[in-house]
Amino acid sequence: MKNRKIIRAFDAIQPDKALEARVLNKILQKRRRKRPVLKTAVSLATAAVICLAMFGAPLLTPRADNAFSIKAYAMEQQTDGSVALREVDLINLPHVWSAYIDDENIYLNVRLKCEGENIKSVDFFTDDAFFAKQYIKMKNGKIVTGNVSMLYVGESQTLAMYGTDFEIVGNTLTLDQDTMTDDLLLFLGTENIEGLVPSAMTVHAAVTFDDGETREETLVLDFTDEGVGIKSPAQ
Amino acid sequence: MIEPLPARGEDRPEKSFEEIYRQHFAMVYRVCFSYMKNAADAEDAAADAFLKLLKNGRVFQSAEHEKAWLLRTAINTCKDYLKHWRRSCADIADYENLQSASSFHIDETLKAVMELPAHCKAVIYLYYYEGYTTEEIAGLLKKPHATIRYHLREARNLLRGVLENEEP
Structure with a gap:
């Protein structure tokens, strides 16, 4: 039941276009806001295993010209201590995803690589999370261990985490052929809310080719099956 | 340009975030202003309400569902602000000052509602x-x-x- 006085009263609150634009700008700024770099965490004491989701499948979209595809890669330690990159068949091969959980954030290991002809760079963007990086110390083709806590998952012992320091990048990440290196581990990070890993995350990839053309693809990573989560001792 | 929300529904045409924003901004702002009692806080609350929509990527079953979701989110956002902020809201008794800051005409009815x-x-x-x-x-x-x-x-x-x- 409407009331004229109340309608008139509220109708007086009439935001103008400038206000509308200003608030929209605020929204976009908040969305783009970067998180502070995570402080150094303590070394792992014990692992808490959380069974959660299965790593989703990448979107493979072959195209006639300027073809590219987004693939997932796993870094595996070989018997001689060296590491090799193996493309992960995320559709047919059961795969255990992994996560590191500390007081503030959850870091999900993903390794996305863009392969194709004439690729100049790739911009990854996600609304659901932020990107974080780790760089693996290598010497003579072998992983430097020492006091570094590392996480290996799956039957093939895939390296999923190297230490507990993460470089938080933000919700956009640009990689080119020079920066998509073998010692790079990529993570999707999200706020630690009761230690729950999100069921899915969406990542957009915009590829720029040498001739200036751009193409876009979208990945939906599904974390609704088995996985391994490691919590920091504080958790 | 603001990209479309992820389209997961089947029967409804995809609506961009910007379209939803422009259609419902006045309504959301009005609600936030009535709760927060000042323009600056109302702007922040309205921004956060729409940011939740943008992050949520929700697809609505109908226009009414969309409106109801936004109303509920705006109200809950304002309630969260009021619960957690260590500050007092603008005293509505100073509504003349409020009026000059907001450029809205706040009559006795609105004043009473905001109280x-x-x-x-x-x-x-x-x-x-x-x-x-x-x-x-x-x-x-x-x-x-x-x-x-x-x-x-x-x-x-x-x-x-x-x-x-x-x-x-």
Whole structure:
């Protein structure tokens, strides 16, 4: 039941276009806001295993010209201590995803690589999370261990985490052929809310080719099956 | 340009975030202003409400569902702000100062509504301005129907005199 006085009263609150634009700008700024770099965490004491989701499948979209595809890669330690990159068949091969959980954030290991002809760079963007990086110390083709806590998952012992320091990048990440290196581990990070890993995350990839053309693809990573989560001792 | 929300529904045409924003901004802002009592805080609350929509990537079943979701989110966002902020809201008794800052005309009716307890404001706005029934309000706010009727009765008592001459 409407009331004229109340309608008139509220109708007086009439935001103008400038206000509308200003608030929209605020929204976009908040969305783009970067998180502070995570402080150094303590070394792992014990692992808490959380069974959660299965790593989703990448979107493979072959195209006639300027073809590219987004693939997932796993870094595996070989018997001689060296590491090799193996493309992960995320559709047919059961795969255990992994996560590191500390007081503030959850870091999900993903390794996305863009392969194709004439690729100049790739911009990854996600609304659901932020990107974080780790760089693996290598010497003579072998992983430097020492006091570094590392996480290996799956039957093939895939390296999923190297230490507990993460470089938080933000919700956009640009990689080119020079920066998509073998010692790079990529993570999707999200706020630690009761230690729950999100069921899915969406990542957009915009590829720029040498001739200036751009193409876009979208990945939906599904974390609704088995996985391994490691919590920091504080958790 | 703001990209479309992820389209997961089947039967409804994809609507961009910007379209939803422009269609409902005034409504959301109005609700936030009535709760926060000043333009600056209302802007922040409205921005956060729409940011939740953008992050959520929700696809709505209908236009009414979309509107109801935004209303509920705006109300809950304001309530969160009021719960957690260590500051007092602008004293509505200084509404003249408020008026000059906001450039809106705040009459006695609006002043009275803005003085209501938070749980009454939503009911008054939805019932008298948006024209929802108490049952619809209960569904929208996810509260028992009896609770909504009680809040409405409470608000009417507080607004006695202001709400005389209600429309039949």
